Amino acid sequence: MSETILRGPAPVPGDPAGAEPLELTEAQAEVLAAQRAAPDNAAHNVGQYIELTGPLDVAALEGALRHTLAEAAGLHFRVRESGGGLGQEPAVFDAGSWRLPRLDTSGAGDPTAAAVELVREQLACPPRPDLLFAPPGPAAGRAAPSLTGAVLVTVGPRRHLLFQYFHHLAVDGYGLSLLTRRIAEVYTARVRGTAPPGSPFEPVAALVAAERDYRDSARQTADRAHWAARYADGPRAASFAAGSAPASDTALRHTAVLDRRAGAAVAEAARAARVTWAEAVGAALAVQLHRHTGTPEPVLAMYAMARTGPGTLRVPGMALNTLPLRLPLTGRDTFVEVLERTGREFAAVRAHQRFRGARIARELWPGLPDEDRPGPARLPGPLLNLRPFDTELDFAGTPGHVVTLASGPVDDLSLSAVRYPDGRLRLDFDANPALYDVPALASHAVRYTDLLRRLCAEPGRPLSGFALLDEERIAAALEAAGPEPEPGPGPEAGHGTGSRGEEEGPLPLLPSAHRLREAGRPVARLQESLLLTVGPGLAAGPLRRALALLAREQPALRLRLHRAAGVWATEILPSATAPAVVDPSTLRRVDVRGVGGEELVSVLAGRARAAAAELDPGTGTVLRAVWFDAGPDAPGRLLLTGHRLAVDDASWPLVADRLAAVAAALSQGHEPPEETPGGGLRSWAAHLSEQAQEPGRIAELPYWRELLAPAADGPGAAPDGPDALDRVDQVVESALPSGVEPALLDRAVLGALALAARDEPRLRPDGGELLAEVELPSVLRPERTVGALTPVHPVRVAPAGSGAPWSAVPDHGRGHERLRHLHPQAGPVLAAGARPAVRYTRGESSRHWAETPGWGLAPGPERAALRAALAELPGTEPPVRGALELTVPADDQDGTVLRWRWAGRLFTGEEALRLTTRITKTITTLVTGNDTSEETPS
Numbered sequence: 001m002s003e004t005i006l007r008g009p010a011p012v013p014g015d016p017a018g019a020e021p022l023e024l025t026e027a028q029a030e031v032l033a034a035q036r037a038a039p040d041n042a043a044h045n046v047g048q049y050i051e052l053t054g055p056l057d058v059a060a061l062e063g064a065l066r067h068t069l070a071e072a073a074g075l076h077f078r079v080r081e082s083g084g085g086l087g088q089e090p091a092v093f094d095a096g097s098w099r100l101p102r103l104d105t106s107g108a109g110d111p112t113a114a115a116v117e118l119v120r121e122q123l124a125c126p127p128r129p130d131l132l133f134a135p136p137g138p139a140a141g142r143a144a145p146s147l148t149g150a151v152l153v154t155v156g157p158r159r160h161l162l163f164q165y166f167h168h169l170a171v172d173g174y175g176l177s178l179l180t181r182r183i184a185e186v187y188t189a190r191v192r193g194t195a196p197p198g199s200p201f202e203p204v205a206a207l208v209a210a211e212r213d214y215r216d217s218a219r220q221t222a223d224r225a226h227w228a229a230r231y232a233d234g235p236r237a238a239s240f241a242a243g244s245a246p247a248s249d250t251a252l253r254h255t256a257v258l259d260r261r262a263g264a265a266v267a268e269a270a271r272a273a274r275v276t277w278a279e280a281v282g283a284a285l286a287v288q289l290h291r292h293t294g295t296p297e298p299v300l301a302m303y304a305m306a307r308t309g310p311g312t313l314r315v316p317g318m319a320l321n322t323l324p325l326r327l328p329l330t331g332r333d334t335f336v337e338v339l340e341r342t343g344r345e346f347a348a349v350r351a352h353q354r355f356r357g358a359r360i361a362r363e364l365w366p367g368l369p370d371e372d373r374p375g376p377a378r379l380p381g382p383l384l385n386l387r388p389f390d391t392e393l394d395f396a397g398t399p400g401h402v403v404t405l406a407s408g409p410v411d412d413l414s415l416s417a418v419r420y421p422d423g424r425l426r427l428d429f430d431a432n433p434a435l436y437d438v439p440a441l442a443s444h445a446v447r448y449t450d451l452l453r454r455l456c457a458e459p460g461r462p463l464s465g466f467a468l469l470d471e472e473r474i475a476a477a478l479e480a481a482g483p484e485p486e487p488g489p490g491p492e493a494g495h496g497t498g499s500r501g502e503e504e505g506p507l508p509l510l511p512s513a514h515r516l517r518e519a520g521r522p523v524a525r526l527q528e529s530l531l532l533t534v535g536p537g538l539a540a541g542p543l544r545r546a547l548a549l550l551a552r553e554q555p556a557l558r559l560r561l562h563r564a565a566g567v568w569a570t571e572i573l574p575s576a577t578a579p580a581v582v583d584p585s586t587l588r589r590v591d592v593r594g595v596g597g598e599e600l601v602s603v604l605a606g607r608a609r610a611a612a613a614e615l616d617p618g619t620g621t622v623l624r625a626v627w628f629d630a631g632p633d634a635p636g637r638l639l640l641t642g643h644r645l646a647v648d649d650a651s652w653p654l655v656a657d658r659l660a661a662v663a664a665a666l667s668q669g670h671e672p673p674e675e676t677p678g679g680g681l682r683s684w685a686a687h688l689s690e691q692a693q694e695p696g697r698i699a700e701l702p703y704w705r706e707l708l709a710p711a712a713d714g715p716g717a718a719p720d721g722p723d724a725l726d727r728v729d730q731v732v733e734s735a736l737p738s739g740v741e742p743a744l745l746d747r748a749v750l751g752a753l754a755l756a757a758r759d760e761p762r763l764r765p766d767g768g769e770l771l772a773e774v775e776l777p778s779v780l781r782p783e784r785t786v787g788a789l790t791p792v793h794p795v796r797v798a799p800a801g802s803g804a805p806w807s808a809v810p811d812h813g814r815g816h817e818r819l820r821h822l823h824p825q826a827g828p829v830l831a832a833g834a835r836p837a838v839r840y841t842r843g844e845s846s847r848h849w850a851e852t853p854g855w856g857l858a859p860g861p862e863r864a865a866l867r868a869a870l871a872e873l874p875g876t877e878p879p880v881r882g883a884l885e886l887t888v889p890a891d892d893q894d895g896t897v898l899r900w901r902w903a904g905r906l907f908t909g910e911e912a913l914r915l916t917t918r919i920t921k922t923i924t925t926l927v928t929g930n931d932t933s934e935e936t937p938s
Contacts, residue, residue: 210309
């Protein structure tokens with residue numbers, strides 16, 4: 001990109017001859033000294049872009065920029081030596097010939113990155129010395145330095161980036177925010193055909209006058225005394241780096257964005273301590289430095305606006321100051337105490353912010369190795385750049401989102417923080433490449449964000465209880481998260497998508513959650529598991545990234561449960577905090593090379609129980625995976641364990657197929673294949689709620705009410721609820737011939753159950769025909785969407801051979817759970833009816849597991865043993881509601897397995913085994929076509 005394109009405002013011949021140069025502000029003088037000491041250093045170039053998404057009038061935007069630059073006369077000057085000192089000589093801005101350059105990177109693979117890279121080239125160019133200083137003699141015809149500039153880059157349809165770049169000699173971050181706000185204001189007026197309001201700017205002379213008044217005043221004397229007393233003992237300078245280096249004109253950057261939930265936690269911790277979110281961010285950095293280096297009194301450097309004189313807050317100029325922030329800390333301190341201490345320290349800095357930090361550095365830290373640092377002395381420690389400026393602007397209805405690219409020299413490490421209107425926090429970590437490399441910076445950023453979250457979650461805990469993340473957990477977190485995209489504007493309040501377009505936020509309870517809530521039992525470990533055989537050649541990295549990508553795509557894998565006083569609520573966590581995305585322990589690798597037979601089953605069982613024990617929907621931990629690595633030449637196993645609030649057996653094919661495709665692509669160094677978006681949980685929950693209110697659905701209520709009406713002579717309800725907590729559920733499994741057609745199996749199972757119930761009153765507690773609850777695969781669920789979405793409904797079943805049409809229920813029974821759980825008036829009516837004594841669940845019929853190139857999939861042969869092992873861990877399955885429960889698992893291909901559980905308070909083990917054996921025999925007879933009308937119970 002040529003200098004001509006990005007030069008910016010050009011002067012005109014005929015600058016005011018004889019105009020007296022204005023003094024430089026002290027901030028300008030410091031910048032100029034650093035620039036003269038290192039003429040080729042571009043560290044003082046600063047820049048940002050405004051992301052404009054929507055209709056854009058380019059001519060109006062160009063006019064608004066021209067108008068604003070003309071108003072800000074203090075941006076256009078040369079430096080002139082006069083009377084032994086330096087001053088700024090004004091130059092006229094030629095508004096008539098100024099043009100806004102335009103570029104287009106929409107054809108690039110990453111248009112935004114391509115645009116940023118182009119502008120970073122301009123930011124890496126220092127100002128030309130021959131233009132920076134005005135030569136002796138008349139000013140007419142002399143070119144002014146390129147201290148300002150702009151370019152508009154088209155990156156897509158209705159999407160543009162307005163880049164602005166400045167030299168710190170002309171303007172600081174606060175002054176730039178004034179210019180940006182004014183550009184939006186003038187643009188809006190032009191588009192709407194109205195005159196813009198009068199200029200809000202004051203001349204740079206206001207900054208100079210304020211400094212002149214401050215110089216040698218009583219206020220300056222008091223400020224000097226404050227800083228001298230505060231740092232009289234010269235506290236040790238501490239850094240995250242091992243040494244020191246001159247400020248680099250290029251900086252490494254790592255960006256992290258805390259989602260709204262984490263941002264709210266930071267704001268709440270700050271509010272409770274009566275400080276601001278910015279002070280909480282700074283306090284956490286001090287704690288990290290304390291924990292990292294052991295220094296008892298970490299000192300940070302921080303930017304201050306230093307604008308307290310009349311009119312100085314309306315000057316788009318340079319007044320920035322850098323001041324020290326000192327926080328004594330001990331391991332006994334709580335974060336609440338640290339926040340309160342930080343608030344007092346910030347208040348002291350603000351009260352004495354006009355005294356120049358460079359003077360403090362020279363006077364209080366004379367031993368710093370300044371011989372390697374050109375220009376004024378700099379304060380020690382990491383730098384805080386807290387920017388409480390507007391990030392969202394209105395350009396006549398088109399939203400503008402501000403992103404900072406560079407904000408000044410970085411001699412060590414700096415943390416810039418900005419809070420978006422939706423509550424998210426953007427944290428930019430910039431580091432001197434002479435002291436940090438990319439992995440070290442990323443590790444520092446991960447440690448900091450993790451520590452900030454934990455400090456704000458437990459502000460009353462002593463600091464000694466907060467250990468920094470180790471390298472293994474950092475590597476796993478970075479690997480799972482993948483590259484961090486440039487964060488854009490967040491969603492408006494109430495929208496259901498996050499910064500990546502993903503679903504997040506409150507989720508109305510699905511019927512499956514209502515069923516678990518009504519059971520009144522512990523739910524932490526309720527699990528659905530899938531064991532797969534996987535081909536050799538896997539690696540933990542691609543598999544972990546594939547799991548994280550899957551969790552980003554599937555909101556059910558980011559589900560969190562909130563409970564209080566018996567009231568449940570669910571939400572979808574954003575990817576930035578969801579354990580399935582950011583927790584490295586979501587995937588564990590177990591080495592099973594050379595392990596087989598019973599030993600392998602034992603290892604699988606132990607790890608399966610451990611994975612189920614780690615589930616906790618209260619923290620959003622609803623997915624665990626264990627990779628049993630058999631080495632590069634042998635097939636291994638992959639165990640997927642999900643919480644029953646998040647998955648059902650119909651979810652596993654979606655999970656396994658997508659996981660295989662993504663992991664295979666990543667293993668080969670390819671981009672993962674794109675996934676067609678599913679229907680989504682939020683839209684499905686809304687759909688179910690709407691259906692519950694439809695007149696046709698209400699018309700089903702009499703049918704369901706009659707179905708659940710108990711017979712007058714029934715012996716009473718089956719044990720359930722709190723009175724059955726002492727029962728012991730038991731499990732037995734038996735097999736049928738393979739290849740049974742699902743509909744035939746359903747008829748045979750329910751017919752056999754009804755036949756057995758004919759003379760078994762414990763299966764008919766209401767005295768009528770068998771009342772069973774069925775959960776069968778349904779094609780009417782959102783496509784490609786994981787979740788506990790299989791519908792459940794009750795049926796009355798007559799004995800086999802009676803011809804009773806048990807399946808003739810309205811709309812295949814789908815209306816029952818909508819009315820029962822999602823309609824406020826129908827729900828209590830149906831809840832008062834009889835409860836099913838028997839439950840029948842059939843998973844998806846046997847399916848062909850497609851072999852993805854590089855990663856073959858098949859059901860693990862140890863799956864039956866694994867189910868038995870999981871049953872030994874209490875709480876991994878819902879309690880038996882009623883008397884008897886029969887499940888046909890979804891992942892079996894070697895025959896049809898019947899899995900029985902029963903209520904220990906109703907049946908002894910011997911009774912239950914006798915009963916289930918008899919029912920299995922009847923089912924077998926029915927599916928093979930034999931007549932069972934003569935069958936009599938034993």
